[in-house]
Amino acid sequence: MRMGLERAFMDGMCLGNDMSIQSIAVLGAGQMGNGIAQVAACAGYDVTMIDINQDYLDKGMVAVKNSLSRVVKKERMNQDDADLAIAKISTSTHKNAASSADLVIEAIPEIPELKFSTFSEFDEICKPDAILASNTSSISINAIAKATNRPERVIGMHFMNPVPVMKLVEIINGSATSPEVTQLVLDACEKMDKIPLSCNDSPGFVSNRILCPMINEAILTLEEGVAEPEAIDGIMKLGMNHPIGPLALADLIGLDTILHIMNVLYEGFDKDPKYKPSQLLEDMVVEGKLGRKTGSGFYNYE
């Protein structure tokens, strides 16, 4: 979490007109969207969080306030700075609220057609030099860029969950993304106190191409009765120094998301069996056992 909003504001004042990205619109107030709005506001950006209904926005703002109060309790930020960050976030149910943003970060559900239509719409709404970024975990940036008339200003900004805590932003360059856009986005990530690392567009990018098959393998290990969830997770935590085990991580990410990403990898790599989703993962998604968000997955959360 970035310390000292005053410093961020002073940086902004010193840079004056040279600061290319000053305002950010975040599309989606869910787990990822509200986290992105929070870190952007803490960096001193003017943030507009947009969602389809006020209830989602209100819940998103509650999540931001709860997260910031954890940070204040840990004495990593004072209450005045937290209040200042909260005041930097405005909310809207109107898409036009993104019309003056320098950078738009989309964090809506992972439904390809929904992403394409959203990018096409925001291409019309936003000013011509605005950068349109997607927080997609698996959908091709080139395919998203094709839905716009500005493919050179479309890029992937893949934040990790939980956004306020995780340092990485995976930057995905489409084949048309301009180097200037990449640099502006790298700078914005650093200002948000994140570490951006770049890759090219490819199924699962880097993070999920490696992470999701590992989680799928842990689910296969459970399905085959090799060990109980606590043992599988414990072995990976204690033996490999992972902060949480793969099954607990699947519950945190959402089993529907893991299944979706495995299917993207399976299709994207010509049905290579190493990416085939496990039967247990498919069954649990059908049963609605999606992890933390539904109260049960590999563990119970009620």
Ligand code: 3HC
């Ligand atoms: N806001 C602010 N601070 C938070 C927070 C939040 N939402 N959640 C946790 N924290 C802080 C806590 O206050 C605590 O601070 P401290 O170190 O000063 O005590 C610290 O983070 C650790 O939190 P907890 O003590 O509550 O719990 P844990 O020690 O279990 O840590 C965790 C929680 C950081 C989430 C840890 O379990 C972890 O690192 N898990 C792995 C996360 C991961 O791998 N994420 C990537 C997922 S993949 C992804 O997102 C890509 C997608 O496309 C699938």
